Structure formats: structure tokens, C-alpha cells
Amino acid sequence: MCLAIPGKIVELVPASESLAVVDVVGVRRRVDLGLLEDDRPGIGDWVLIHVGFAMSKISEQDALDQMKTLAMLGETDAALQEVRGYGLEDESEDHNEDHTKARSAGA
Amino acid sequence: MKFVDEFRDPGLIRKAAEEVRRIVDPARHYRLMEVCGGHTHAIYRFGLKDILPTNIELIHGPGCPVCVLPMGRIDDGLSIAADHDVIFAAFGDMMRVPGTNGSPLEHKARGMDVRIVYSPADAIKLAKANPNKHVMFFAIGFETTAPSTALVLQSAKKEHLDNFSIFCNHVTIIPAIRAILDSPDMRIDGFIGPGHVSTVIGCRPYEWISKNERKPIVVSGFEPLDMLQSIVMLLRQLEAGEAKVENQYKRVVPWEGNIAALRAMVEVFELRPYFEWRGLGFISQSALRLREEYAQWDSERRFAIPGIRVTDPKAAQCGEVLKGVLKPAQCKLFGKECTPENPIGALMVSSEGSCAAYYSYEHRKAALVTSLGATA
Numbered sequence: 497m498c499l500a501i502p503g504k505i506v507e508l509v510p511a512s513e514s515l516a517v518v519d520v521v522g523v524r525r526r527v528d529l530g531l532l533e534d535d536r537p538g539i540g541d542w543v544l545i546h547v548g549f550a551m552s553k554i555s556e557q558d559a560l561d562q563m564k565t566l567a568m569l570g571e572t573d574a575a576l577q578e579v580r581g582y583g584l585e586d587e588s589e590d591h592n593e594d595h596t597k598a599r600s601a602g603a
Numbered sequence: 604m605k606f607v608d609e610f611r612d613p614g615l616i617r618k619a620a621e622e623v624r625r626i627v628d629p630a631r632h633y634r635l636m637e638v639c640g641g642h643t644h645a646i647y648r649f650g651l652k653d654i655l656p657t658n659i660e661l662i663h664g665p666g667c668p669v670c671v672l673p674m675g676r677i678d679d680g681l682s683i684a685a686d687h688d689v690i691f692a693a694f695g696d697m698m699r700v701p702g703t704n705g706s707p708l709e710h711k712a713r714g715m716d717v718r719i720v721y722s723p724a725d726a727i728k729l730a731k732a733n734p735n736k737h738v739m740f741f742a743i744g745f746e747t748t749a750p751s752t753a754l755v756l757q758s759a760k761k762e763h764l765d766n767f768s769i770f771c772n773h774v775t776i777i778p779a780i781r782a783i784l785d786s787p788d789m790r791i792d793g794f795i796g797p798g799h800v801s802t803v804i805g806c807r808p809y810e811w812i813s814k815n816e817r818k819p820i821v822v823s824g825f826e827p828l829d830m831l832q833s834i835v836m837l838l839r840q841l842e843a844g845e846a847k848v849e850n851q852y853k854r855v856v857p858w859e860g861n862i863a864a865l866r867a868m869v870e871v872f873e874l875r876p877y878f879e880w881r882g883l884g885f886i887s888q889s890a891l892r893l894r895e896e897y898a899q900w901d902s903e904r905r906f907a908i909p910g911i912r913v914t915d916p917k918a919a920q921c922g923e924v925l926k927g928v929l930k931p932a933q934c935k936l937f938g939k940e941c942t943p944e945n946p947i948g949a950l951m952v953s954s955e956g957s958c959a960a961y962y963s964y965e966h967r968k969a970a971l972v973t974s975l976g977a978t979a
Contacts, residue, residue: 544855554854
């Protein structure tokens with residue numbers, strides 16, 4: 497719950513006010529950008545995600561660092577499990593499968 | 604040293620560790636509190652204690668939302684689900700937290716409709732998918748998760764979603780720090796400030812700690828290098844007799860916080876006059892409840908709750924551990940009756956709980972050393 501998960505915005509969901517698809521080491525899920533409405537990120541931007549909501553815009557380098565931090569903390573699997581769980585399991589068909597194999601940069 | 608070989612920037616880490624040793628006054632004992640449970644986890648995971656001089660004591664703070672929730676609130680939430688046949692939705696962290704008659708997971712095994720969600724937005728989806736049932740989201744967390752709950756409530760209101768409510772257990776970090784500073788048995792020299800809570804609230808709310816209490820606080824990132832740098836910053840202040848708010852985690856934490864998130868929280872929540880914290884007791888204005896405009900989505904207003912107050916199991920000393928008065932291993936139940944596999948207290952459940960963190964790393968390490976008959 498308190499994991500901050502870095503993701504790259506790859507798509508803005510057209511029929512919604514604030515949803516975007518993010519890519520987290522190959523896992524793609526929808527997250528809500530509503531908490532960044534004052535400085536709305538766009539496609540290609542990196543964000544830190546908490547419980548399905550983007551909380552801050554970060555640089556690509558910081559995103560990579562954060563992924564390493566999660567790996568060091570032994571939390572990579574928990575983070576990916578969380579991201580896979582966004583949108584409830586039944587709904588994952590649209591942004592399904594992990595394109596690249598989830599790099600579990602095991603600590 | 605293994606620690607240095609395993610992690611990034613070993614050179615910088617070594618330098619920071621040397622800097623710590625250079626600054627510390629060997630005649631002085633430093634008590635530094637890491638407020639956030641994520642930092643507690645990181646400290647044990649990285650073995651930070653092993654590379655710090657022994658006169659720097661790290662005290663684990665109250666920033667693990669699962670750990671500070673009194674058992675009565677879990678019982679209240681579960682009783683709503685049982686008495687009114689509602690779907691009990693919560694984050695995975697909550698599932699193994701013991702209530703008086705078992706955890707949510709154990710209630711599920713006995714037939715309660717308990718669902719894990721990874722986002723509060725998914726609790727709304729659950730409600731839409733189950734129009735004939737009521738879905739209650741058991742909301743927990745500090746300012747890191749409260750804004751997300753706020754947005755979800757805004758959308759429930761906008762969509763007139765009737766079969767959904769929030770059992771709100773959101774707490775705020777500042778009153779907890781204040782309670783710790785007010786507590787006579789706590790003597791803290793400085794604080795490692797929470798990283799992700801501060802992305803929302805910013806650094807300004809900590810200014811009273813430096814101004815009124817004359818204690819330094821450094822908002823910190825979670826890597827070993829971040830934490831060592833934050834400790835260096837705290838020690839520098841302490842040795843110079845200063846007390847300032849500093850931001851080591853500038854790459855993520857803006858000084859002003861996330862205004863949009865704060866706006867959403869203010870629109871939806873108001874402060875409760877008081878709220879009970881495990882270990883810290885009742886703290887005034889330390890938790891959030893839904894505003895009158897959101898009463899319809901407030902589980903506590905919608906359903907009669909028993910308002911259960913339960914004291915922790917007598918033998919368990921969660922309260923003392925939470926306040927930092929006892930170390931995890933000093934609790935009588937630690938590693939015996941209470942383990943991560945069979946937790947009696949909440950601090951043994953969450954990976955951010957100091958008991959679980961201590962058990963996973965320190966306790967196993969110590970057991971290994973003992974079994975090998977090794978000497979220090």
C-alpha cells in the first residue's frame with residue numbers, strides 16, 4: 497500500500513477525464529492522473545504511483561532509481577502484483593500481458 | 604563489507620558512512636526517529652544499523668498505518684460486513700491483521716464476502732459490478748493514500764453511486780509526531796521525515812518541529828544512500844546546535860507538496876475531534892472523517908457501528924514497541940507466539956511494521972549466527 501511504483505505514461509484513455517495507461521516494467525494498467533491535475537503529465541512522462549493514483553511527476557532517471565530501490569527492498573514482486581491488480585483481475589484483457597518479461601531485478 | 608558490495612553507489616555509501624563517523628561526537632548518544640514504516644523496512648533490509656556508530660540509535664516511528672489502527676476499528680468494520688451483508692473491500696495489507704475474532708481473511712474463510720483491492724478506485728468498480736450488494740471500502744493510510752480515497756468519493760458522489768461507502772480510518776502524521784514529542788518517556792533528538800507522505804503535505808507542516816520543539820527533521824528518500832545522507836544532515840544540524848526542516852528527497856518531494864491532492868482531501872474530509880491510535884492512545888485532531896456532504900458514502904453514518912474498544916492482548920507489547928520504548932525483540936511474544944506466519948499484533952503483519960521487519964532480517968540473522976556458533 498505504501499509502495500511508490502514508477503510508471504511511464506503510454507496512453508491517455510480518451511473517454512475519461514483522468515485515466516491513463518502506464519507501463520511498469522512491461523506491465524500495463526490504467527491509473528488515475530486526477531491528483532496531478534495542476535500539472536497534468538502527458539504521454540512519455542514518468543510518474544510515481546500509489547494505490548492506482550499517480551502522485552508525482554518524476555524524471556526518467558528517478559523512475560529507474562525508484563525501480564532499483566524497490567528491487568533493493570525486495571519489493572519488486574509486491575509492486576508488480578499491485579500493478580497487475582489495478583482494475584481488478586477480470587478487466588485486464590485490454591492492456592493485458594506483460595510485453596517484456598517482468599524484470600524482477602531480484603535483490 | 605557485504606552491504607557496500609550489494610548496493611548502488613558503493614563509493615558514495617562508503618563516503619556517507621565515513622562522514623557519519625567523522626561528525627558524531629563519541630561522547631553523545633543520538634536518538635533519531637524514522638517516522639515512516641517504509642524507512643523502518645529499509646533500515647533492516649539494508650542493515651543500516653550495522654554500518655552506523657553504536658551511539659546512533661534509530662527509533663521506529665508510528666508511520667505504519669496498519670500497525671497504529673486499534674483492533675476495535677477492525678472489529679467495527681468486520682461487524683458492519685457481518686451484520687449488513689456487505690462486501691468488505693480492503694488493501695491486501697489489511698487482510699491478515701487480527702481482529703478479536705480473527706482477521707478479515709479468516710472471516711472470509713468463514714463465509715464473509717471479503718475482497719482484496721489494490722486501488723480504492725477498484726472498490727467503486729466492485730460496487731458497479733455488484734449492484735445488488737453494498738460495497739464497503741475499509742480505507743486506511745496516512746496522507747499518501749487519503750487523497751486517492753478523496754477522489755474516489757468525489758466520483759461516487761458525482762455518479763450518485765448508492766451501494767458504496769467508505770469506512771474511513773485515514774490518519775494524519777503531524778499529530779502523531781506531536782504526541783510522540785509530548786510523551787514524557789520519549790526523548791528524540793531528530794527525525795527522519797517521511798518521504799511519500801511529504802509528496803502530498805510538503806515540508807512546511809514540519810516547521811513547528813524545528814521552531815517550537817527545536818528538533819531537526821530531514822525528509823528522506825528510501826535508498827541506503829538517501830537515508831545515510833539524511834542522517835548526515837541531521838547530525839550536522841545537531842552538532843551545530845541547529846533545528847531546521849531540510850529536504851533530502853527533493854527529486855520527489857516539492858516543498859509545497861501536492862496542492863491538488865490537498866485540495867481533494869479538504870473538499871471531502873474534515874478532522875475528527877480525536878481518534879484512538881494503537882500504542883499512542885487518543886490523539887486530538889489526528890484522523891479524518893467524511894464531511895456532511897459525503898454522509899451518504901460514510902459507512903459509519905450509514906450503518907450502526909458497535910464502536911468496539913478492545914485492549915491489545917495483555918502479553919503483547921505492541922504499544923511500547925510502537926512508541927519506541929521497547930525494541931521488537933524485547934516483547935515477550937516476539938518470535939515465539941507472535942511471528943509473521945501467525946501474527947498476534949499488527950506490527951508483525953505489515954512489512955512496514957517494525958516487528959515484521961526486525962523478524963525478517965535481524966532475527967533470522969541472529970538465529971543463523973547462533974546456529975553457526977559464530978562470534979561477532
